[in-house]
Amino acid sequence: MSLLALQRDFRLWLTDESHAAGARLGAGPAPGLSVYLNNYRYALMTCLSESFETTRAWLGDAGFEAACANHIDRLPPHSWTLDAYAVDLPATLEILYPDDPEVAELARIECALSIAFVGPDADPVDPATLAEVDWDNAAFRFVPTLDFLSVTTNAGAIWSEIAAGETPPPAQLLPEEASIAIWRNGLMPAFRTLEAGEAGALRLMLEGRRFPDLCITLVDRHGEEDGPALAGALLGQWLRDGIVRAIVTAQ
Amino acid sequence: MLALPRFGLGLRKCHYGDFLNHDAPVPIDFVEVISENFMVDGGRPRDTLRRVRLRHPVALHGVSMSIGSADGLDRDYLRRLRGLADEIDPLFVSDHLSWSRIEGFNAHDLLPLPYTEEALGIVCRNILQAQDALGRTMLVENPSSYIAFAGDMTEWEFLDAMCVRTGCALLLDVNNIFVSAVNHGFDPGAYLAGVPGDRVRQIHLAGHSHGRDLLIDTHDRPVPWSVWALYDAALERFGPVATMIERDDDIPPLADLLTELDIARGIAAKQMRRAA
Numbered sequence: 001m002s003l004l005a006l007q008r009d010f011r012l013w014l015t016d017e018s019h020a021a022g023a024r025l026g027a028g029p030a031p032g033l034s035v036y037l038n039n040y041r042y043a044l045m046t047c048l049s050e051s052f053e054t055t056r057a058w059l060g061d062a063g064f065e066a067a068c069a070n071h072i073d074r075l076p077p078h079s080w081t082l083d084a085y086a087v088d089l090p091a092t093l094e095i096l097y098p099d100d101p102e103v104a105e106l107a108r109i110e111c112a113l114s115i116a117f118v119g120p121d122a123d124p125v126d127p128a129t130l131a132e133v134d135w136d137n138a139a140f141r142f143v144p145t146l147d148f149l150s151v152t153t154n155a156g157a158i159w160s161e162i163a164a165g166e167t168p169p170p171a172q173l174l175p176e177e178a179s180i181a182i183w184r185n186g187l188m189p190a191f192r193t194l195e196a197g198e199a200g201a202l203r204l205m206l207e208g209r210r211f212p213d214l215c216i217t218l219v220d221r222h223g224e225e226d227g228p229a230l231a232g233a234l235l236g237q238w239l240r241d242g243i244v245r246a247i248v249t250a251q
Numbered sequence: 252m253l254a255l256p257r258f259g260l261g262l263r264k265c266h267y268g269d270f271l272n273h274d275a276p277v278p279i280d281f282v283e284v285i286s287e288n289f290m291v292d293g294g295r296p297r298d299t300l301r302r303v304r305l306r307h308p309v310a311l312h313g314v315s316m317s318i319g320s321a322d323g324l325d326r327d328y329l330r331r332l333r334g335l336a337d338e339i340d341p342l343f344v345s346d347h348l349s350w351s352r353i354e355g356f357n358a359h360d361l362l363p364l365p366y367t368e369e370a371l372g373i374v375c376r377n378i379l380q381a382q383d384a385l386g387r388t389m390l391v392e393n394p395s396s397y398i399a400f401a402g403d404m405t406e407w408e409f410l411d412a413m414c415v416r417t418g419c420a421l422l423l424d425v426n427n428i429f430v431s432a433v434n435h436g437f438d439p440g441a442y443l444a445g446v447p448g449d450r451v452r453q454i455h456l457a458g459h460s461h462g463r464d465l466l467i468d469t470h471d472r473p474v475p476w477s478v479w480a481l482y483d484a485a486l487e488r489f490g491p492v493a494t495m496i497e498r499d500d501d502i503p504p505l506a507d508l509l510t511e512l513d514i515a516r517g518i519a520a521k522q523m524r525r526a527a
Contacts, residue, residue, distance in 0.1 A: 002321070002369065003321040004321040007321055008354070025398070025400070026400070031464035032397035033397075036360060040358055040359070040360055043359045076357075077358075077359060078355050078356065080287070080328045080352065080357060118292060118297075119292050121293035121294070121298075187294060187298060
Protein backbone atom coordinates (compact mmCIF):
# COMPACT_ATOMS: atom_id res chain seq x y z
CA MET A 1 0.00 0.00 0.00
CA SER A 2 1.40 3.41 -0.95
CA LEU A 3 1.72 6.14 1.68
CA LEU A 4 -0.95 8.18 -0.08
CA ALA A 5 -3.40 5.25 -0.02
CA LEU A 6 -2.61 4.63 3.66
CA GLN A 7 -3.24 8.28 4.53
CA ARG A 8 -6.51 8.33 2.60
CA ASP A 9 -7.68 5.22 4.49
CA PHE A 10 -6.63 6.75 7.80
CA ARG A 11 -8.67 9.85 6.97
CA LEU A 12 -11.69 7.64 6.21
CA TRP A 13 -11.24 5.88 9.53
CA LEU A 14 -11.19 9.20 11.42
CA THR A 15 -13.97 10.98 9.57
CA ASP A 16 -16.34 8.08 8.82
CA GLU A 17 -15.13 5.39 11.21
CA SER A 18 -14.88 3.21 8.10
CA HIS A 19 -14.07 -0.31 9.29
CA ALA A 20 -13.17 -1.30 5.73
CA ALA A 21 -10.56 1.46 5.72
CA GLY A 22 -9.37 0.42 9.19
CA ALA A 23 -8.97 -3.18 8.01
CA ARG A 24 -7.00 -2.10 4.96
CA LEU A 25 -4.55 -0.28 7.24
CA GLY A 26 -3.56 -3.73 8.50
CA ALA A 27 -2.36 -2.05 11.62
CA GLY A 28 -2.78 -4.75 14.17
CA PRO A 29 -5.25 -4.65 17.04
CA ALA A 30 -8.20 -2.29 17.01
CA PRO A 31 -7.39 -0.51 20.32
CA GLY A 32 -4.69 1.53 18.62
CA LEU A 33 -6.99 2.79 15.90
CA SER A 34 -9.58 3.67 18.53
CA VAL A 35 -7.03 5.81 20.36
CA TYR A 36 -6.52 7.89 17.22
CA LEU A 37 -10.26 8.15 16.64
CA ASN A 38 -10.81 9.36 20.20
CA ASN A 39 -7.92 11.83 19.94
CA TYR A 40 -9.33 13.24 16.71
CA ARG A 41 -12.81 13.90 18.05
CA TYR A 42 -11.55 15.06 21.45
CA ALA A 43 -9.23 17.66 19.89
CA LEU A 44 -12.02 19.09 17.76
CA MET A 45 -14.55 19.10 20.61
CA THR A 46 -12.01 20.85 22.86
CA CYS A 47 -11.27 23.43 20.19
CA LEU A 48 -14.96 24.25 19.76
CA SER A 49 -15.65 24.33 23.50
CA GLU A 50 -12.78 26.74 24.11
CA SER A 51 -13.75 28.93 21.16
CA PHE A 52 -17.45 29.27 22.02
CA GLU A 53 -17.75 29.53 25.79
CA THR A 54 -20.61 32.03 25.57
CA THR A 55 -22.54 30.05 22.97
CA ARG A 56 -22.05 26.98 25.15
CA ALA A 57 -23.45 28.84 28.16
CA TRP A 58 -26.48 29.93 26.12
CA LEU A 59 -27.24 26.47 24.69
CA GLY A 60 -26.28 24.44 27.77
CA ASP A 61 -23.60 21.73 27.78
CA ALA A 62 -25.74 18.97 26.27
CA GLY A 63 -27.12 21.10 23.45
CA PHE A 64 -23.73 22.57 22.64
CA GLU A 65 -21.95 19.21 22.62
CA ALA A 66 -24.63 17.66 20.41
CA ALA A 67 -24.23 20.56 17.98
CA CYS A 68 -20.44 20.14 17.99
CA ALA A 69 -20.73 16.38 17.39
CA ASN A 70 -22.98 17.14 14.42
CA HIS A 71 -20.47 19.70 13.17
CA ILE A 72 -17.55 17.29 13.50
CA ASP A 73 -19.51 14.67 11.51
CA ARG A 74 -20.53 17.23 8.90
CA LEU A 75 -17.29 19.11 8.34
CA PRO A 76 -13.78 17.68 8.83
CA PRO A 77 -11.05 20.24 9.60
CA HIS A 78 -9.11 21.54 6.63
CA SER A 79 -6.55 24.04 7.92
CA TRP A 80 -3.26 23.61 9.77
CA THR A 81 -4.63 25.85 12.50
CA LEU A 82 -7.43 24.73 14.77
CA ASP A 83 -8.54 28.37 14.98
CA ALA A 84 -9.90 27.97 11.46
CA TYR A 85 -12.09 25.05 12.53
CA ALA A 86 -14.10 27.33 14.80
CA VAL A 87 -14.97 29.67 11.93
CA ASP A 88 -17.48 27.27 10.38
CA LEU A 89 -19.47 26.37 13.50
CA PRO A 90 -21.91 29.31 13.19
CA ALA A 91 -23.07 27.95 9.79
CA THR A 92 -23.78 24.56 11.40
CA LEU A 93 -25.70 26.27 14.23
CA GLU A 94 -27.76 28.14 11.63
CA ILE A 95 -28.82 24.78 10.18
CA LEU A 96 -29.47 23.18 13.57
CA TYR A 97 -31.35 26.14 15.08
CA PRO A 98 -33.32 27.69 12.19
CA ASP A 99 -35.92 29.16 14.56
CA ASP A 100 -33.38 30.56 17.03
CA PRO A 101 -31.23 32.94 14.99
CA GLU A 102 -29.57 34.34 18.12
CA VAL A 103 -27.62 31.06 18.51
CA ALA A 104 -25.67 31.40 15.27
CA GLU A 105 -25.34 35.17 15.76
CA LEU A 106 -23.92 34.65 19.22
CA ALA A 107 -21.39 32.22 17.76
CA ARG A 108 -20.52 34.67 14.98
CA ILE A 109 -19.77 37.36 17.55
CA GLU A 110 -17.50 34.97 19.49
CA CYS A 111 -15.78 33.93 16.32
CA ALA A 112 -15.18 37.52 15.20
CA LEU A 113 -13.81 38.42 18.65
CA SER A 114 -11.38 35.49 18.42
CA ILE A 115 -10.22 36.62 14.99
CA ALA A 116 -9.72 40.18 16.25
CA PHE A 117 -7.81 38.83 19.27
CA VAL A 118 -4.97 37.60 17.04
CA GLY A 119 -5.34 40.07 14.17
CA PRO A 120 -2.61 42.43 12.97
CA ASP A 121 -1.29 44.95 15.48
CA ALA A 122 -1.98 48.67 15.07
CA ASP A 123 -1.87 51.50 17.58
CA PRO A 124 -4.86 53.86 17.72
CA VAL A 125 -4.19 57.45 16.66
CA ASP A 126 -2.56 59.61 19.32
CA PRO A 127 -5.11 62.31 20.37
CA ALA A 128 -2.19 64.73 20.84
CA THR A 129 -1.74 64.81 17.06
CA LEU A 130 -5.32 65.96 16.33
CA ALA A 131 -4.38 69.66 16.56
CA GLU A 132 -2.16 69.25 13.50
CA VAL A 133 -4.83 67.65 11.31
CA ASP A 134 -5.88 69.37 8.07
CA TRP A 135 -9.59 68.78 8.66
CA ASP A 136 -10.64 70.06 5.22
CA ASN A 137 -8.83 67.09 3.67
CA ALA A 138 -8.81 64.61 6.56
CA ALA A 139 -9.45 60.92 5.84
CA PHE A 140 -9.34 58.13 8.38
CA ARG A 141 -7.40 54.90 8.43
CA PHE A 142 -8.90 52.27 10.69
CA VAL A 143 -7.30 49.47 12.69
CA PRO A 144 -6.97 46.32 10.54
CA THR A 145 -9.02 44.22 12.95
CA LEU A 146 -12.18 46.31 12.41
CA ASP A 147 -14.93 44.09 11.02
CA PHE A 148 -18.72 44.14 10.84
CA LEU A 149 -21.48 41.61 11.42
CA SER A 150 -25.15 41.93 10.56
CA VAL A 151 -27.50 40.78 13.30
CA THR A 152 -31.25 40.36 13.46
CA THR A 153 -31.41 39.60 17.20
CA ASN A 154 -30.16 40.97 20.52
CA ALA A 155 -27.22 38.53 20.41
CA GLY A 156 -24.86 41.36 21.36
CA ALA A 157 -26.73 42.04 24.59
CA ILE A 158 -26.90 38.30 25.34
CA TRP A 159 -23.13 37.98 24.84
CA SER A 160 -22.40 40.95 27.12
CA GLU A 161 -24.56 39.68 29.97
CA ILE A 162 -23.18 36.13 29.83
CA ALA A 163 -19.61 37.44 29.65
CA ALA A 164 -20.30 39.60 32.72
CA GLY A 165 -21.63 36.59 34.61
CA GLU A 166 -25.15 38.00 34.62
CA THR A 167 -28.43 36.39 33.59
CA PRO A 168 -28.85 37.07 29.88
CA PRO A 169 -32.05 38.64 28.54
CA PRO A 170 -34.44 36.48 26.51
CA ALA A 171 -33.68 36.32 22.81
CA GLN A 172 -35.50 38.97 20.80
CA LEU A 173 -35.69 39.93 17.17
CA LEU A 174 -34.55 43.52 16.57
CA PRO A 175 -36.98 45.95 14.88
CA GLU A 176 -34.60 46.04 11.93
CA GLU A 177 -31.28 44.41 11.01
CA ALA A 178 -28.36 46.04 12.81
CA SER A 179 -24.59 46.12 12.45
CA ILE A 180 -22.08 45.11 15.06
CA ALA A 181 -18.58 46.52 14.79
CA ILE A 182 -15.81 44.28 16.15
CA TRP A 183 -12.18 45.28 16.58
CA ARG A 184 -9.24 45.06 18.96
CA ASN A 185 -8.28 48.02 21.14
CA GLY A 186 -4.71 47.42 22.24
CA LEU A 187 -4.76 43.75 23.23
CA MET A 188 -8.47 43.58 24.09
CA PRO A 189 -11.11 42.59 21.52
CA ALA A 190 -14.24 44.74 21.66
CA PHE A 191 -17.58 45.12 19.91
CA ARG A 192 -20.43 47.58 19.80
CA THR A 193 -23.87 47.49 18.18
CA LEU A 194 -24.22 50.42 15.79
CA GLU A 195 -27.24 52.54 14.99
CA ALA A 196 -27.99 52.46 11.26
CA GLY A 197 -26.80 56.06 10.88
CA GLU A 198 -23.45 55.39 12.53
CA ALA A 199 -22.94 52.22 10.52
CA GLY A 200 -23.50 54.20 7.30
CA ALA A 201 -21.13 56.95 8.45
CA LEU A 202 -18.43 54.45 9.33
CA ARG A 203 -18.76 52.67 6.00
CA LEU A 204 -18.43 56.03 4.22
CA MET A 205 -15.15 56.71 5.97
CA LEU A 206 -13.92 53.18 5.36
CA GLU A 207 -14.32 53.89 1.65
CA GLY A 208 -11.61 56.53 2.11
CA ARG A 209 -13.88 59.57 1.91
CA ARG A 210 -12.84 62.83 3.60
CA PHE A 211 -14.24 64.01 6.90
CA PRO A 212 -15.98 66.99 5.20
CA ASP A 213 -17.84 64.46 2.98
CA LEU A 214 -19.21 62.89 6.14
CA CYS A 215 -20.23 66.33 7.46
CA ILE A 216 -22.07 67.13 4.19
CA THR A 217 -23.87 63.77 4.29
CA LEU A 218 -24.95 64.36 7.87
CA VAL A 219 -26.01 67.97 7.14
CA ASP A 220 -28.23 66.61 4.34
CA ARG A 221 -29.83 64.19 6.81
CA HIS A 222 -29.89 66.17 10.03
CA GLY A 223 -29.62 69.85 9.07
CA GLU A 224 -26.99 72.60 9.26
CA GLU A 225 -26.89 72.65 13.05
CA ASP A 226 -27.06 68.98 14.01
CA GLY A 227 -25.10 67.48 11.09
CA PRO A 228 -21.59 68.79 11.93
CA ALA A 229 -22.19 68.21 15.66
CA LEU A 230 -23.13 64.62 14.94
CA ALA A 231 -20.02 64.15 12.78
CA GLY A 232 -17.88 65.44 15.63
CA ALA A 233 -19.65 63.18 18.12
CA LEU A 234 -19.09 60.13 15.90
CA LEU A 235 -15.40 60.95 15.51
CA GLY A 236 -15.12 61.33 19.28
CA GLN A 237 -16.75 57.92 19.78
CA TRP A 238 -14.46 56.25 17.23
CA LEU A 239 -11.40 57.76 18.88
CA ARG A 240 -12.57 56.54 22.31
CA ASP A 241 -13.23 53.08 20.83
CA GLY A 242 -9.68 52.97 19.50
CA ILE A 243 -10.69 52.07 15.94
CA VAL A 244 -8.97 55.02 14.19
CA ARG A 245 -5.36 54.15 13.40
CA ALA A 246 -4.43 57.38 11.62
CA ILE A 247 -5.90 60.60 10.27
CA VAL A 248 -4.25 61.41 6.96
CA THR A 249 -4.47 64.21 4.42
CA ALA A 250 -6.42 62.90 1.41
CA GLN A 251 -4.84 63.74 -1.96
CA MET B 252 34.19 17.69 33.55
CA LEU B 253 31.54 18.23 30.88
CA ALA B 254 29.23 21.22 31.23
CA LEU B 255 25.67 20.57 32.28
CA PRO B 256 23.14 20.76 29.46
CA ARG B 257 20.45 23.43 29.29
CA PHE B 258 17.16 22.77 31.07
CA GLY B 259 13.82 24.21 30.06
CA LEU B 260 10.06 24.04 30.41
CA GLY B 261 7.11 24.39 28.10
CA LEU B 262 5.44 27.81 28.25
CA ARG B 263 1.77 27.30 29.12
CA LYS B 264 -0.96 29.93 29.55
CA CYS B 265 -1.49 29.24 33.24
CA HIS B 266 2.17 30.13 33.88
CA TYR B 267 2.34 33.38 31.87
CA GLY B 268 2.15 35.40 35.07
CA ASP B 269 5.04 33.43 36.60
CA PHE B 270 7.17 34.15 33.55
CA LEU B 271 6.31 37.83 33.15
CA ASN B 272 5.15 39.36 36.41
CA HIS B 273 8.23 38.94 38.58
CA ASP B 274 11.49 40.83 38.60
CA ALA B 275 13.61 37.68 38.66
CA PRO B 276 13.36 35.46 35.58
CA VAL B 277 12.22 31.86 36.12
CA PRO B 278 15.41 29.84 36.82
CA ILE B 279 15.53 27.86 33.59
CA ASP B 280 17.74 28.06 30.51
CA PHE B 281 15.04 28.15 27.84
CA VAL B 282 11.33 27.88 27.25
CA GLU B 283 9.65 25.85 24.56
CA VAL B 284 6.42 27.02 22.95
CA ILE B 285 3.96 25.36 20.62
CA SER B 286 4.75 27.20 17.39
CA GLU B 287 1.20 27.20 16.04
CA ASN B 288 -0.12 29.08 19.08
CA PHE B 289 2.00 32.03 18.03
CA MET B 290 1.78 31.80 14.23
CA VAL B 291 -0.79 34.57 14.23
CA ASP B 292 -0.68 38.13 12.93
CA GLY B 293 -0.53 39.87 16.30
CA GLY B 294 -2.40 40.51 19.53
CA ARG B 295 -1.78 39.09 22.97
CA PRO B 296 -0.12 35.78 21.95
CA ARG B 297 2.66 37.46 19.97
CA ASP B 298 2.98 40.21 22.58
CA THR B 299 3.39 37.61 25.33
CA LEU B 300 5.99 35.69 23.36
CA ARG B 301 7.99 38.84 22.61
CA ARG B 302 8.10 39.68 26.31
CA VAL B 303 9.06 36.13 27.30
CA ARG B 304 11.78 36.20 24.63
CA LEU B 305 13.33 39.23 26.32
CA ARG B 306 13.94 36.98 29.35
CA HIS B 307 14.60 33.53 27.89
CA PRO B 308 15.81 31.78 24.75
CA VAL B 309 12.81 30.18 23.04
CA ALA B 310 12.50 26.85 21.23
CA LEU B 311 9.71 26.62 18.64
CA HIS B 312 8.04 23.22 18.75
CA GLY B 313 5.45 22.55 16.07
CA VAL B 314 2.65 20.02 15.83
CA SER B 315 1.19 20.79 12.39
CA MET B 316 3.97 20.76 9.81
CA SER B 317 2.91 17.24 8.83
CA ILE B 318 6.36 16.14 7.75
CA GLY B 319 4.99 12.80 6.60
CA SER B 320 2.27 14.06 4.23
CA ALA B 321 2.41 12.20 0.95
CA ASP B 322 1.15 15.28 -0.87
CA GLY B 323 3.81 17.63 0.48
CA LEU B 324 3.93 20.54 2.88
CA ASP B 325 1.60 23.52 3.27
CA ARG B 326 3.42 26.60 1.95
CA ASP B 327 1.30 29.03 3.96
CA TYR B 328 2.28 27.13 7.09
CA LEU B 329 5.97 27.35 6.21
CA ARG B 330 5.69 31.07 5.43
CA ARG B 331 4.11 31.78 8.79
CA LEU B 332 6.60 29.64 10.70
CA ARG B 333 9.46 31.40 8.94
CA GLY B 334 8.02 34.76 9.98
CA LEU B 335 7.79 33.67 13.59
CA ALA B 336 11.29 32.18 13.57
CA ASP B 337 12.77 35.32 12.03
CA GLU B 338 11.27 37.41 14.82
CA ILE B 339 12.03 35.09 17.73
CA ASP B 340 15.46 33.81 16.66
CA PRO B 341 14.71 30.44 18.26
CA LEU B 342 17.11 28.09 19.94
CA PHE B 343 15.54 25.21 17.97
CA VAL B 344 12.74 24.70 15.47
CA SER B 345 11.22 21.24 15.76
CA ASP B 346 8.27 19.14 14.69
CA HIS B 347 7.32 15.47 14.68
CA LEU B 348 7.99 12.41 12.58
CA SER B 349 4.31 12.01 11.83
CA TRP B 350 1.59 13.33 9.55
CA SER B 351 -1.68 15.14 10.14
CA ARG B 352 -2.76 16.52 6.76
CA ILE B 353 -3.67 14.89 3.47
CA GLU B 354 -5.46 16.36 0.48
CA GLY B 355 -7.04 19.25 2.38
CA PHE B 356 -7.98 17.22 5.45
CA ASN B 357 -6.19 17.97 8.72
CA ALA B 358 -6.52 15.54 11.62
CA HIS B 359 -4.80 17.77 14.20
CA ASP B 360 -3.12 14.71 15.63
CA LEU B 361 0.33 13.18 15.24
CA LEU B 362 -0.54 10.20 13.07
CA PRO B 363 1.91 7.33 12.54
CA LEU B 364 3.92 6.56 9.43
CA PRO B 365 4.97 3.23 7.97
CA TYR B 366 8.74 2.91 8.11
CA THR B 367 9.17 2.10 4.43
CA GLU B 368 11.62 3.29 1.80
CA GLU B 369 8.79 5.16 0.09
CA ALA B 370 7.83 7.00 3.30
CA LEU B 371 11.49 7.77 4.00
CA GLY B 372 11.80 9.39 0.58
CA ILE B 373 8.70 11.50 1.17
CA VAL B 374 9.70 12.53 4.70
CA CYS B 375 13.18 13.51 3.53
CA ARG B 376 11.80 15.51 0.59
CA ASN B 377 9.50 17.38 2.98
CA ILE B 378 12.22 18.04 5.58
CA LEU B 379 14.55 19.39 2.91
CA GLN B 380 11.77 21.69 1.67
CA ALA B 381 11.06 22.87 5.24
CA GLN B 382 14.73 23.50 6.01
CA ASP B 383 15.05 25.43 2.78
CA ALA B 384 11.94 27.52 3.53
CA LEU B 385 13.00 28.16 7.12
CA GLY B 386 16.65 28.76 6.37
CA ARG B 387 17.73 26.57 9.28
CA THR B 388 18.25 22.98 10.37
CA MET B 389 15.18 21.34 11.85
CA LEU B 390 14.91 19.03 14.81
CA VAL B 391 12.57 16.09 14.23
CA GLU B 392 10.94 14.37 17.20
CA ASN B 393 10.28 10.65 17.46
CA PRO B 394 6.54 10.05 17.97
CA SER B 395 4.65 7.87 20.39
CA SER B 396 2.35 5.53 18.50
CA TYR B 397 -0.51 3.15 19.08
CA ILE B 398 -0.35 1.16 15.88
CA ALA B 399 2.57 -0.07 13.80
CA PHE B 400 2.50 -0.74 10.10
CA ALA B 401 4.46 -3.31 8.16
CA GLY B 402 7.70 -1.66 7.07
CA ASP B 403 11.22 -2.02 5.77
CA MET B 404 13.05 -0.83 8.88
CA THR B 405 12.74 0.04 12.57
CA GLU B 406 11.87 3.53 13.75
CA TRP B 407 15.43 4.18 14.85
CA GLU B 408 16.81 3.01 11.50
CA PHE B 409 14.34 5.35 9.82
CA LEU B 410 15.52 8.28 12.01
CA ASP B 411 19.15 7.48 11.27
CA ALA B 412 18.59 7.40 7.50
CA MET B 413 16.49 10.57 7.71
CA CYS B 414 19.30 12.45 9.47
CA VAL B 415 21.89 11.24 6.95
CA ARG B 416 19.81 12.25 3.93
CA THR B 417 18.60 15.65 5.17
CA GLY B 418 21.16 16.83 7.72
CA CYS B 419 18.32 17.39 10.18
CA ALA B 420 18.84 16.85 13.90
CA LEU B 421 16.77 14.96 16.46
CA LEU B 422 14.55 15.94 19.34
CA LEU B 423 14.47 12.70 21.27
CA ASP B 424 11.34 12.25 23.34
CA VAL B 425 12.32 9.71 25.95
CA ASN B 426 8.73 9.21 27.09
CA ASN B 427 7.68 8.51 23.50
CA ILE B 428 10.37 5.85 23.20
CA PHE B 429 9.08 4.21 26.38
CA VAL B 430 5.41 4.40 25.35
CA SER B 431 6.04 3.01 21.87
CA ALA B 432 8.41 0.34 23.20
CA VAL B 433 5.71 -0.99 25.53
CA ASN B 434 2.95 -0.66 22.93
CA HIS B 435 4.91 -2.39 20.17
CA GLY B 436 7.19 -4.64 22.17
CA PHE B 437 10.64 -3.39 21.24
CA ASP B 438 13.66 -2.82 23.46
CA PRO B 439 14.12 0.87 24.35
CA GLY B 440 17.80 0.20 24.87
CA ALA B 441 18.11 -0.96 21.27
CA TYR B 442 16.35 2.24 20.24
CA LEU B 443 18.84 4.43 22.13
CA ALA B 444 21.70 2.45 20.67
CA GLY B 445 20.31 2.78 17.16
CA VAL B 446 19.64 6.50 16.84
CA PRO B 447 22.53 8.68 15.64
CA GLY B 448 23.83 10.12 18.90
CA ASP B 449 25.68 12.99 17.27
CA ARG B 450 22.38 14.32 15.88
CA VAL B 451 20.46 14.51 19.19
CA ARG B 452 20.07 18.20 20.10
CA GLN B 453 17.18 18.17 22.55
CA ILE B 454 15.37 15.75 24.85
CA HIS B 455 11.71 15.79 25.90
CA LEU B 456 10.51 14.29 29.16
CA ALA B 457 6.84 13.72 30.00
CA GLY B 458 4.39 11.43 31.73
CA HIS B 459 1.98 8.92 30.22
CA SER B 460 -1.11 7.07 31.34
CA HIS B 461 -2.12 3.43 31.23
CA GLY B 462 -5.04 2.71 28.93
CA ARG B 463 -6.82 -0.64 28.93
CA ASP B 464 -4.59 -2.07 26.23
CA LEU B 465 -1.92 0.54 25.57
CA LEU B 466 0.16 3.25 27.15
CA ILE B 467 -1.11 6.67 26.14
CA ASP B 468 1.14 9.71 25.75
CA THR B 469 -1.00 12.10 27.80
CA HIS B 470 1.51 14.60 29.28
CA ASP B 471 -0.87 14.96 32.22
CA ARG B 472 1.24 13.68 35.12
CA PRO B 473 4.81 13.75 36.44
CA VAL B 474 7.60 11.96 34.64
CA PRO B 475 7.51 8.33 35.93
CA TRP B 476 10.53 6.45 37.21
CA SER B 477 10.62 4.29 34.09
CA VAL B 478 11.16 7.39 31.94
CA TRP B 479 13.74 8.83 34.35
CA ALA B 480 15.66 5.57 34.05
CA LEU B 481 15.59 5.78 30.28
CA TYR B 482 16.67 9.45 30.46
CA ASP B 483 19.63 8.36 32.56
CA ALA B 484 20.56 5.82 29.88
CA ALA B 485 20.04 8.41 27.13
CA LEU B 486 22.42 10.90 28.75
CA GLU B 487 24.96 8.15 29.27
CA ARG B 488 24.82 7.47 25.55
CA PHE B 489 24.45 11.03 24.18
CA GLY B 490 26.19 13.22 26.77
CA PRO B 491 24.79 16.61 27.78
CA VAL B 492 21.69 17.43 25.71
CA ALA B 493 19.23 20.30 26.25
CA THR B 494 16.33 18.84 28.20
CA MET B 495 12.81 19.99 28.93
CA ILE B 496 9.67 18.69 30.59
CA GLU B 497 6.42 18.75 28.61
CA ARG B 498 3.22 19.13 30.58
CA ASP B 499 0.05 19.81 28.61
CA ASP B 500 -2.81 18.71 30.83
CA ASP B 501 -3.61 18.84 34.54
CA ILE B 502 -0.78 21.37 34.73
CA PRO B 503 0.57 21.94 38.25
CA PRO B 504 2.01 25.18 39.68
CA LEU B 505 5.27 26.22 38.07
CA ALA B 506 7.15 25.51 41.30
CA ASP B 507 6.22 21.82 41.00
CA LEU B 508 7.62 21.63 37.48
CA LEU B 509 10.81 23.39 38.57
CA THR B 510 11.22 20.79 41.31
CA GLU B 511 10.68 18.05 38.73
CA LEU B 512 13.26 19.68 36.48
CA ASP B 513 15.74 19.45 39.36
CA ILE B 514 15.49 15.66 39.07
CA ALA B 515 16.68 15.98 35.48
CA ARG B 516 19.48 18.26 36.61
CA GLY B 517 20.51 15.70 39.22
CA ILE B 518 20.60 12.84 36.72
CA ALA B 519 22.58 14.96 34.27
CA ALA B 520 25.04 16.04 36.97
CA LYS B 521 25.61 12.40 37.93
CA GLN B 522 26.19 11.45 34.31
CA MET B 523 28.58 14.34 33.78
CA ARG B 524 30.56 13.36 36.89
CA ARG B 525 30.70 9.79 35.64
CA ALA B 526 31.94 10.94 32.25
CA ALA B 527 34.60 13.20 33.72
